[in-house]
Amino acid sequence: MISLLFILACGHEHPDVELPEGDAMLGEELYFTSCSGCHSTDGTGGSGPNLLNQTDDHIVDYVQNGSGDMPAFPELSAQDIADIIAHIRVLESE
C-alpha cells in the first residue's frame, strides 16, 4: 500500500506508473476473483467496459480509486495490481 501511494505520488514526474514485475499466473486468479464478474473472463467487458489495451496508469487508477459503479480495491497491493495487469496483457495476446 505504501509503495503504491509512493508510485502514485510520483506519477506526475513519470508519465507511466512504475509497477513491480507482474506474475500473470497469480494475476489470473486475482482477476477471476475481483474483476471478471463485471469485465468478463476474457476482459472484453460485461456490465463494465472492455479492459483490453488500457494503460497501466489507467488500470491502477480505477483499481485504486474506483469510478461510478466500479468499487475501489484497497485490499489489492501494487504487486497484486501488477499481477492482474500481467494477466490482462496475456488476454490481449490471445
Ligand code: HEC
Ligand atoms: C462491480 C463491477 C466491477 C468490478 C468487480 C470491477 N469493475 Fe472495473 N469497471 C466497472 C464499471 C461499471 C466501470 C465503468 C466506470 C466508469 O466509467 O465510471 C469500470 C471501469 C474500469 C476501467 C476503466 C475502463 C475504461 O474504459 O476507461 C478499468 C481499467 C477497470 N474497470 C479495471 C478493473 C479491474 C482491474 C478490476 C478488478 C480488480 C475491476 N475493474 C473490477 C465495474 C467493475
